[in-house]
Amino acid sequence: xxxxxxxxxxxxxLEKFGIFEExxxxxxxxxxxxxxxxxxxxLAMVLGKRLGRKPRELAGEIAAGVDFPKAIVESxxxxxxxxxxxxxxxxxxxxxxLNLLDPDGAxxxxxxxxxxxxxxxxxxxNPTGPLNVVSARAGAFGMTLVRLLDAIGYDSHAxxxxxxxxxxxxxxxxxxxxxxxxxxxxxxxxxxxxYHGRYLEIMAQELMEQDTSAIAKAATAFDDESFQRxxxxxxxxxxxxxxxEDESVRNFAKFALMKILSWQRETCRRFGLRFExxxxxxxxxxxxxxxxxxDRLEKMGALYQEDGATWFRATDFGDEKDRVVVRAEGIPxxxxxxxxxxxxxxxxxxxxxxDFWGPDHHGYIQRMAGAMEALGVPKDWLEIQILQQVTFLExxxxxxxxxxxxxxxxxxxxxDEVGAxxxxxxxxTRKPNSHLDFDLDLAxxxxxxxxxxxxxxxxxxxxxxxHRAAEEGIEIGDVTDESxxxxxxEVEWNLVxxxxxxxxxxxxxxxxxxxxxLTGYVFDVASLFNQFYQRKDRKIxxxxxxxxxxxxxxxxMTRHVLRVxxxxxxxxxxxxxxxxx
RNA sequence: GCGCCCGUAGCUCAGGUGGAUAGAGCAGCGGAUUUCUAAUCCGCAGGUCGCAGGUUCAAGUCCUGCCGGGCGUACCA
Numbered sequence: 251x252x253x254x255x256x257x258x259x260x261x262x263x264l265e266k267f268g269i270f271e272e273x274x275x276x277x278x279x280x281x282x283x284x285x286x287x288x289x290x291x292x293l294a295m296v297l298g299k300r301l302g303r304k305p306r307e308l309a310g311e312i313a314a315g316v317d318f319p320k321a322i323v324e325s326x327x328x329x330x331x332x333x334x335x336x337x338x339x340x341x342x343x344x345x346x347x348l349n350l351l352d353p354d355g356a357x358x359x360x361x362x363x364x365x366x367x368x369x370x371x372x373x374x375x376n377p378t379g380p381l382n383v384v385s386a387r388a389g390a391f392g393m394t395l396v397r398l399l400d401a402i403g404y405d406s407h408a409x410x411x412x413x414x415x416x417x418x419x420x421x422x423x424x425x426x427x428x429x430x431x432x433x434x435x436x437x438x439x440x441x442x443x444x445y446h447g448r449y450l451e452i453m454a455q456e457l458m459e460q461d462t463s464a465i466a467k468a469a470t471a472f473d474d475e476s477f478q479r480x481x482x483x484x485x486x487x488x489x490x491x492x493x494x495e496d497e498s499v500r501n502f503a504k505f506a507l508m509k510i511l512s513w514q515r516e517t518c519r520r521f522g523l524r525f526e527x528x529x530x531x532x533x534x535x536x537x538x539x540x541x542x543x544x545d546r547l548e549k550m551g552a553l554y555q556e557d558g559a560t561w562f563r564a565t566d567f568g569d570e571k572d573r574v575v576v577r578a579e580g581i582p583x584x585x586x587x588x589x590x591x592x593x594x595x596x597x598x599x600x601x602x603x604x605d606f607w608g609p610d611h612h613g614y615i616q617r618m619a620g621a622m623e624a625l626g627v628p629k630d631w632l633e634i635q636i637l638q639q640v641t642f643l644e645x646x647x648x649x650x651x652x653x654x655x656x657x658x659x660x661x662x663x664x665x666d667e668v669g670a671x672x673x674x675x676x677x678x679t680r681k682p683n684s685h686l687d688f689d690l691d692l693a694x695x696x697x698x699x700x701x702x703x704x705x706x707x708x709x710x711x712x713x714x715x716x717h718r719a720a721e722e723g724i725e726i727g728d729v730t731d732e733s734x735x736x737x738x739x740e741v742e743w744n745l746v747x748x749x750x751x752x753x754x755x756x757x758x759x760x761x762x763x764x765x766x767x768l769t770g771y772v773f774d775v776a777s778l779f780n781q782f783y784q785r786k787d788r789k790i791x792x793x794x795x796x797x798x799x800x801x802x803x804x805x806x807m808t809r810h811v812l813r814v815x816x817x818x819x820x821x822x823x824x825x826x827x828x829x830x831x
Numbered sequence: 832g833c834g835c836c837c838g839u840a841g842c843u844c845a846g847g848u849g850g851a852u853a854g855a856g857c858a859g860c861g862g863a864u865u866u867c868u869a870a871u872c873c874g875c876a877g878g879u880c881g882c883a884g885g886u887u888c889a890a891g892u893c894c895u896g897c898c899g900g901g902c903g904u905a906c907c908a
Contacts, residue, residue: 330851784872
């Protein structure tokens with residue numbers, strides 16, 4: 251590591267001041283302003299007071315005491331209130347750059363996760379309707395984090411939890427059945443808390459036209475293991491209708507669940523989301539995991555009875571009040587199921603679990619953490635990331651979304667109108683815990699207002715340029731340190747300086763769980779590339795052949811970096827971009 | 832009331848573990864095109880970083896208190 255080398259050198263220079271490794275934590279950072287060099291340390295200012303010296307003076311003496319190979323550090327300068335700035339030699343930057351292409355290079359060095367398994371759970375929307383647009387942000391974040399964790403050497407696992415048990419599913423069955431009965435001419439009252447979305451009406455309509463075999467056929471669409479339990483009920487809607495009410499509702503619910511999950515899964519697929527596991531709540535009930543979790547909590551002394559209900563002593567674990575886990579009627583709460591689910595996740599052998607939750611669940615964090623602690627799960631095992639709300643604007647006005655009333659923007663319509671790439675990119679330009687205004691008009695406008703196009707454009711430009719070079723008979727060959735060393739201009743070295751940051755950008759984005767650092771970075775890369783590309787009077791393909799090749803090699807490196815980052819955020823990097831008229 | 836998030840340019844937002852002159856995109860104004868695709872580039876303008884204290888050699892960043900906005904505060908999920 252370069253930093254280690256510089257730190258070692260600085261420590262040597264510090265010895266004569268009686269300062270040793272254990273006395274000081276030497277920080278090296280990249281200055282905001284490129285004119286301040288490539289790396290900088292505030293060492294002299296930190297030590298100034300302790301040694302009773304003026305920082306600037308001290309910096310001078312430290313700088314005079316360090317001795318680095320010319321092939322690595324080109325210069326050491328003192329600036330400002332006492333910064334020591336290092337400027338890296340071009341040859342060293344080239345070495346770092348080429349290292350990005352090496353399969354055993356920098357991108358392998360950052361794989362420090364030791365293949366430990368991490369579970370990342372996101373979206374986990376209720377299976378009561380099509381995915382709405384709120385899930386899209388979670389999808390973009392979750393999937394990118396999964397890829398980021400893989401990039402730093404973890405074995406990460408995308409998971410989707412399906413609440414296919416309990417009251418809401420019953421309500422779903424009741425709602426669909428009511429629609430069906432209405433369509434068959436019966437006068438029935440629609441359930442008070444029922445789902446009013448039009449999709450259920452349409453589903454009921456289809457059900458009237460479908461016979462037994464069509465329904466069974468639809469069910470076979472689920473071929474993978476996770477979905478084996480999602481099956482159509484036997485018979486057809488007429489059969490279900492004739493059953494006793496309870497059983498009838500169950501059949502309608504089962505059918506609705508199957509349809510809705512197929513929609514949700516297809517929407518995820520369109521958005522580029524791949525879940526290794528769809529975990530069904532119903533399985534927790536069937537496998538008695540809920541009772542077992544309850545038993546274990548009991549054994550740990552974390553429960554008590556009051557007013558006929560069973561309570562979890564959440565206050566013992568920092569929550570503001572105790573929480574019910576089994577209601578007075580004997581029905582487990584959602585909380586208990588969730589405890590059982592997460593405990594099973596722990597038992598499945600994950601080193602760590604990361605959950606993405608909406609802001610409406612933040613009050614839930616403390617009790618969940620408490621429950622895990624009560625069960626004896628290590629304290630930091632479960633990590634909750636809160637994704638703040640998204641406000642969608644259309645015509646400058648926020649769109650009101652209410653599931654009850656059935657008026658909300660679906661994720662599918664977002665993909666249709668804006669495109670998955672644009673949506674993903676825009677979601678990933680904000681940090682997770684800030685509210686996001688998503689201007690649909692702006693996103694729909696396929697124009698320069700859209701930063702994602704700038705990045706795609708840079709990539710397409712490079713592809714075209716390489717293609718053009720081949721047409722003109724320019725032999726590019728492999729990228730070498732010799733050719734890159736010939737780059738003559740500052741814009742080019744600015745670009746090089748940005749490209750070699752790739753590994754640390756990936757590491758910091760992954761560790762901070764902040765994928766938005768990727769979009770910021772890739773935008774800067776595209777921007778610096780365009781600056782390099784746009785210089786008039788210097789066409790890349792014209793002039794000195796060696797320099798042309800050097801510049802084309804820089805283009806190849808840029809393209810490589812763009813592709814790595816775009817892959818991480820799940821955005822396509824096309825070779826050709828249709829020019830807008 | 833209590834808890835969490837947010838408050839930075841006209842708008843939307845960046846500002847890794849405190850650092851040098853607070854940045855970008857869009858919108859506005861002025862330039863660059865015999866194009867290696869202008870969805871680009873260059874320049875100008877735009878700020879008491881919500882307010883007030885505090886810690887520090889150094890605060891947009893950390894601490895405290897206010898103000899303003901959002902969300903939550905169920906034997907719902």
